[in-house]
Amino acid sequence: MVANIGYYALIITFLASLYGAGAAAYGALKRKPDFVESGRYAMLLTGPLLTVASAAIIWLLTTGHYEISYVASVTSNSMPTYLKVTALWGGQEGSLVFWAWLMAAFTSAASLRKWDRDREMLPWFIMVTMITLAFFVSLTVFFENPFARLWLSADGQQVTAMLQPAGAVPLNPPDGRGLNPLLRHPGMIIHPPALYLGFVAYVIPYGFAMAALITRRSDDRWIRITRRWTLVAWIFLSLGLILGGRWAYDVLGWGGYWGWDPVEIAALLPWLAGTAFLHSVMVQEKKGMLKHWNMVLIILTYALVLFGTFLSRSGVLSSVHAFAKSAIGPMFFIFIGVTFLVSLSLLINRWEMLKGENFLKSMFSREALFLLNNFLFMGILVVCFWGVIFPLISELITGQKITVGPPFYERANGPLGLGLLILMAIAPLSAYASSTWKTIGRALWKPALVTLLVPIALFVGEIRNPIALAGYTAAALVAFVTLYEFWRGAMARHRRHGENLPLALWRMAGRNPRRYGGYVIHLGVVLMAFGIIGIEIYQTETQASLSRGEQVTLGRYVMTYDDISVFDTNDGRNVARAVVSVYKDGKLVDELYPRKDYYYDSQQAVTIPGTRSMLADDFYVILVGLDPDSRTDATFKIYHNPLVNLIWIGGGVFSLGTIIAVWVSRGRKRASKTSTASGISQA
Amino acid sequence: MSESPKASSGRGKFLLGGFLIVAAIVYLIASSTQAAAQYYLTIDELYAKGDAVGDRDIKLSGVVDGDTIKYDIKTLTLRFTIANVPADLDKIEEAGGLAEALHIALEDPKGARLEVEYIGVMPDLLRHEAQAIVTGRMGGDGIFRADELLLKCPTRYEGEVPLQADGA
Numbered sequence: 030m031v032a033n034i035g036y037y038a039l040i041i042t043f044l045a046s047l048y049g050a051g052a053a054a055y056g057a058l059k060r061k062p063d064f065v066e067s068g069r070y071a072m073l074l075t076g077p078l079l080t081v082a083s084a085a086i087i088w089l090l091t092t093g094h095y096e097i098s099y100v101a102s103v104t105s106n107s108m109p110t111y112l113k114v115t116a117l118w119g120g121q122e123g124s125l126v127f128w129a130w131l132m133a134a135f136t137s138a139a140s141l142r143k144w145d146r147d148r149e150m151l152p153w154f155i156m157v158t159m160i161t162l163a164f165f166v167s168l169t170v171f172f173e174n175p176f177a178r179l180w181l182s183a184d185g186q187q188v189t190a191m192l193q194p195a196g197a198v199p200l201n202p203p204d205g206r207g208l209n210p211l212l213r214h215p216g217m218i219i220h221p222p223a224l225y226l227g228f229v230a231y232v233i234p235y236g237f238a239m240a241a242l243i244t245r246r247s248d249d250r251w252i253r254i255t256r257r258w259t260l261v262a263w264i265f266l267s268l269g270l271i272l273g274g275r276w277a278y279d280v281l282g283w284g285g286y287w288g289w290d291p292v293e294i295a296a297l298l299p300w301l302a303g304t305a306f307l308h309s310v311m312v313q314e315k316k317g318m319l320k321h322w323n324m325v326l327i328i329l330t331y332a333l334v335l336f337g338t339f340l341s342r343s344g345v346l347s348s349v350h351a352f353a354k355s356a357i358g359p360m361f362f363i364f365i366g367v368t369f370l371v372s373l374s375l376l377i378n379r380w381e382m383l384k385g386e387n388f389l390k391s392m393f394s395r396e397a398l399f400l401l402n403n404f405l406f407m408g409i410l411v412v413c414f415w416g417v418i419f420p421l422i423s424e425l426i427t428g429q430k431i432t433v434g435p436p437f438y439e440r441a442n443g444p445l446g447l448g449l450l451i452l453m454a455i456a457p458l459s460a461y462a463s464s465t466w467k468t469i470g471r472a473l474w475k476p477a478l479v480t481l482l483v484p485i486a487l488f489v490g491e492i493r494n495p496i497a498l499a500g501y502t503a504a505a506l507v508a509f510v511t512l513y514e515f516w517r518g519a520m521a522r523h524r525r526h527g528e529n530l531p532l533a534l535w536r537m538a539g540r541n542p543r544r545y546g547g548y549v550i551h552l553g554v555v556l557m558a559f560g561i562i563g564i565e566i567y568q569t570e571t572q573a574s575l576s577r578g579e580q581v582t583l584g585r586y587v588m589t590y591d592d593i594s595v596f597d598t599n600d601g602r603n604v605a606r607a608v609v610s611v612y613k614d615g616k617l618v619d620e621l622y623p624r625k626d627y628y629y630d631s632q633q634a635v636t637i638p639g640t641r642s643m644l645a646d647d648f649y650v651i652l653v654g655l656d657p658d659s660r661t662d663a664t665f666k667i668y669h670n671p672l673v674n675l676i677w678i679g680g681g682v683f684s685l686g687t688i689i690a691v692w693v694s695r696g697r698k699r700a701s702k703t704s705t706a707s708g709i710s711q712a
Numbered sequence: 713m714s715e716s717p718k719a720s721s722g723r724g725k726f727l728l729g730g731f732l733i734v735a736a737i738v739y740l741i742a743s744s745t746q747a748a749a750q751y752y753l754t755i756d757e758l759y760a761k762g763d764a765v766g767d768r769d770i771k772l773s774g775v776v777d778g779d780t781i782k783y784d785i786k787t788l789t790l791r792f793t794i795a796n797v798p799a800d801l802d803k804i805e806e807a808g809g810l811a812e813a814l815h816i817a818l819e820d821p822k823g824a825r826l827e828v829e830y831i832g833v834m835p836d837l838l839r840h841e842a843q844a845i846v847t848g849r850m851g852g853d854g855i856f857r858a859d860e861l862l863l864k865c866p867t868r869y870e871g872e873v874p875l876q877a878d879g880a
Contacts, residue, residue: 211836282833389726397726404730408737415741420752430752430799432771434847434860437748441740574786634836653833654785664785666833 032097032176035085036191039126039176042078042133043166045071050159057152065152069140072155075162076137079130086123086175090116095202098189099123099175105207107601107630112208115218119208121357122175124221128338129165131222131229136162139233139258147250153240158232164364172357210628210635216276220269224296227266228334231303233258235331238324242375247320247382252310257691263307264687266300271680282636282651284568284668286676289435294413295340299333301413305406306330311543312396315461317386319396322403324376324383332369339365393464398456405449412441439565443496450503450558453551454510476509497566504558511548511555518545538689546690553683556675563672574656574664583667586648587612591620593661603627607652607663611641623652623665644678646671750847755796755824758850771847772856773797774826775814776863778840790834791855794844796824814841830858837863 049071056064086099091113095101103119104112118124136158144151169175177189183196193199211217234255241251273293274286287293306326312319339361389397416433423431458464458472483505484498492498515534522533538545573581575590582588592608604626611619621639628635641648647670656662752771753761774794781792797817817823818841828846838844838861848858 282836388723392725392729401733404733404737408733408740411737412741412744415745419745431749432752433745433748434750434771437744440747441744444740445737572788632839636833636836651833653788654783656785664788666788 031085031088032094032178035082035089036170036174036176038078038082038085039166039170039174042075042082042129043163043170045074045078046159046163046166049075050156050163053152053155053159057149057156065155068152068155068159072133072140072159073137075133075159076130079126079133079166082126083117083130086117086126087114089176090114090123093205095205096178096199097175098177098179101179101202101205103205103208105205105630106203108207108213112213112218116208118221118225119212122169122173124225125165125169125173126175127222128225128229129162129169131225132158132162132165132232135230135233135258136236139236142254147254149244150237150240150246150251153243154236157236157239161232161368168357168360172360207631210626210631210633211280214276214280216272216279220272220276223265223272224269227262227264227269228299228338230258230262230265231299231327231331231334234262234306235327238327239372239375242324242379245379245382247384249310249313249317252313252323256310259303259307259310260687260691263300263303264684264691266296266303267687268680268684270296270300271677271683275677278673279638280635282638284570284649284670286564286673289416289438291417292340294417294438295337298410298413299330299337301406301410302326302330302333305403305410308399308406309403312399316396318389319400320383320385321376321380325373326403328369328372328376331372332365335361335365335368387462390462391465393455393459393466393469395456395459395461395464398452398459402449402452402456405445405452408445409442412438412445416441446558447499447503450500450507450554453554454503454506457510457514457548457551473510476513477506479509480506494566497562500558500562504555504562507551508555511551514548515545542692543690546686546688549686549689550683551686553679553681553686556679556682558679560672560675560677560679563675564670567671569669570667572653572664572666574662576659576662581665581667583669585614586667586669587615588648588650588665588667590663590665593655593663595655595660601629603629605652605655607639607665609639609650609665611648619648621648621650623650625652625654642674644674647673754799755794755826757799758826759824765850769847769849771845772826773799773843773845775817776838776840776842776844777818777825780827781838783834788831788833790830790832790838790861791827792838792844793825793827794846795820797843811841814843826856827854828856828858828861830861832861835861835863 049068051068052064052071053068056062056066056068089097089100090104091110093100093104093106099120099122103116103123108116116123118127136154140151140155174191177191178193179200179202180188180190180194180197181200182188182194187200188194188197190197234251237251237255270293273296277288278284278286306323309319309326310323313323339358387396389400391397416437420430420432423429454476455469455473458469460468480502484502487498487501492501515537518537519530519533522528522537523530526533528536569584571581571583573579575581577590577592580587580589589610589612590607591610593605594608595603595605597603604624606622606624609621609623610617611621619641621641623639624637626635626637627633636651639650639652647668649668649670651666651668653664653666656664750769750771751765752773755772755774758765758770758772772794775797777793777795781790783790795817797814828844829851830846830848843864845862845864846856846858847860848856851857
């Protein structure tokens with residue numbers, strides 16, 4: 030019953046989104062506002078409809094309706110309720126509905142804004158977003174139906190179908206297969222929806238960009254309207270990536286957080302294009318330049334969003350020996366291709382209209398440096414894309430599948446990342462149009478002088494790895510320049526208005542939230558760079574088989590193995606839990622409990638490291654296993670991960686900066702409505 | 713007056729700069745590809761190549777035979793046998809998906825097999841009928857020495873498969 034309601038809701042959503050797209054376009058072409066309005070109502074209807082469908086799935090998941098194939102494949106009796114709810118995005122069918130639901134919510138929210146002078150863009154925005162929504166919903170209606178039931182056909186085969194096949198009897202399994210224990214981690218529960226929120230929110234700037242092209246608007250209206258949406262999409266995408274790294278670090282037990290796996294890269298690609306976009310739109314707002322380029326970037330970002338969804342949902346590349354498990358692979362491929370090509374040809378058709386209003390003059394002007402930033406982001410994007418598709422290319426050309434591993438990405442992206450850091454230090458000091466290396470030099474020399482102390486101090490402190498020295502010096506330069514900028518700005522206000530420093534900082538950020546929010550984001554990146562260099566270059570590891578009371582040494586740390594206990598829990602696990610003491614420089618600093626949990630129902634072991642996490646380093650112990658003879662001798666693998674926490678802290682600072690940029694600019698927008706004479710320039 | 717020659721020389725400057733950056737990126741990609749390229753083979757292909765592979769780094773894919781998994785906890789030495797899985801997408805489709813293809817590959821008594829040795833933590837995902845992707849070199853004794861081991865269990869996680877990595 031509930032399954033039928035959910036399925037009907039999906040069908041109606043599909044029809045409503047098709048109608049909405051058609052009615053809006055027809056209304057715009059024939060100049061019939063009633064049709065546009067009707068299309069908008071259809072769009073607003075998709076939100077509630079998909080809410081019904083999602084609620085139906087959640088209800089089925091939480092009440093153990095294992096006759097539904099999806100429920101049986103992602104939940105089991107032993108799972109707690111919150112995991113059953115989040116199983117909505119635990120498998121392909123459910124996550125497609127979830128995707129569509131987020132998209133309906135976002136587009137509805139965007140369509141509720143006051144359209145006033147942008148009225149002509151509305152129908153096209155509706156058309157673009159509703160076509161995309163129709164596509165996603167059609168996948169769930171025709172191919173990956175989350176409401177399909179399990180049946181036993183007359184010849185004893187198990188089949189999945191919505192309606193009872195002839196001669197088949199309903200199957201009602203007593204329990205489901207359940208979510209893999211490795212995925213039962215808070216990071217893994219928030220990580221997919223965070224990524225999805227980021228992915229889906231990009232439909233808003235994309236939709237407006239297409240509407241601007243169709244209506245031949247050459248101004249930056251579409252950028253200004255979607256500025257906040259772009260930041261929201263970007264922050265969720267960033268958070269999704271960081272949370273995924275955190276999950277890998279906590280759960281996968283190899284002391285790392287990022288493995289250059291194709292699925293990870295698939296999520297990174299739209300982030301790279303989106304970050305380039307975030308920077309280059311400012312040039313268009315300020316100088317009326319790069320109009321073509323911004324269109325290219327948003328089209329590319331959106332195509333990569335679809336590509337990322339496609340890769341992570343279809344598994345095409347996750348194993349290099351590819352497999353297409355479901356029918357949606359080709360459908361997706363066609364949709365991405367059509368979206369990309371239609372958008373690009375629309376852009377080419379409108380090419381003349383988007384002529385820039387200015388030219389690049391100085392190599393060191395803000396706009397030239399932003400352009401350089403875009404080059405570098407695109408460079409990293411091309412490197413990553415090349416790495417993912419290289420096996421396919423090499424097979425096509427040489428008939429031999431050749432892959433590239435993490436060393437490829439590290440080697441090729443390292444210098445580009447360093448370039449970005451250096452740019453991050455210089456660009457904030459530049460001005461639009463006119464700055465030269467001299468004006469930048471004048472602003473740069475003080476922080477640069479302070480920065481010189483960093484490599485000297487590191488060298489004295491026995492840190493001599495050239496990559497580490499270069500990376501830390503560049504990161505320190507960004508930090509000093511950024512802090513110096515804050516200081517200069519606040520001091521100027523202090524002198525002019527007599528404000529005390531905190532107030533001056535606050536007002537300064539409030540006056541120009543995007544600039545200072547951006548600086549805070551840069552500081553977050555600096556922290557992350559410190560952490561990444563720390564763990565990548567200075568991670569050390571050791572392993573030891575110990576009897577109780579024995580110890581092992583790693584650098585300044587000594588770990589003693591105190592005890593072990595093995596027991597069954599009442600939720601179907603067998604737990605082996607060791608007790609170890611950690612000494613640093615001879616002093617007892619912590620007691621840790623590395624564990625190995627064995628889940629009986631899914632026959633899956635999960636290794637849970639014991640971690641002493643400090644600002645300077647993590648001491649990370651894995652219980653590899655117990656000696657089968659003695660049952661008490663245990664083997665441990667130990668990692669020392671310097672500065673890894675700066676990655677997570679940097680992620681927090683990064684998010685804070687984005688919130689400043691989004692949230693404060695919102696407050697400012699309201700304020701500027703009341704005072705019309707606000708000609709404050711924004712960077 | 714002097715605007716146009718100046719603008720054009722300015723443009724040349726930017727074109728040159730852009731060209732240099734693009735060239736640098738292309739160089740980085742080409743040289744890194746060269747440095748990090750590995751053959752990606754099935755077990756059949758590995759045997760067909762024989763000595764031609766030499767001691768080059770290769771990546772192999774196969775399906776794990778659960779009965780052969782042996783782990784010496786003291787030395788962290790992990791040994792197991794993998795069976796050949798066809799790389800051909802159509803064949804996998806024909807078999808009814810990867811999970812089925814892996815199952816069939818293991819059942820095939822004539823299918824090529826290879827013993828793998830890996831030193832490190834035994835991944836949680838290592839189990840019967842899991843797909844193993846190993847990177848390493850062929851030893852003279854016919855045992856493949858892997859320094860990286862990735863595993864995948866398609867039956868259980870569909871698209872959202874966590875790849876578990878170790879070593880490297």
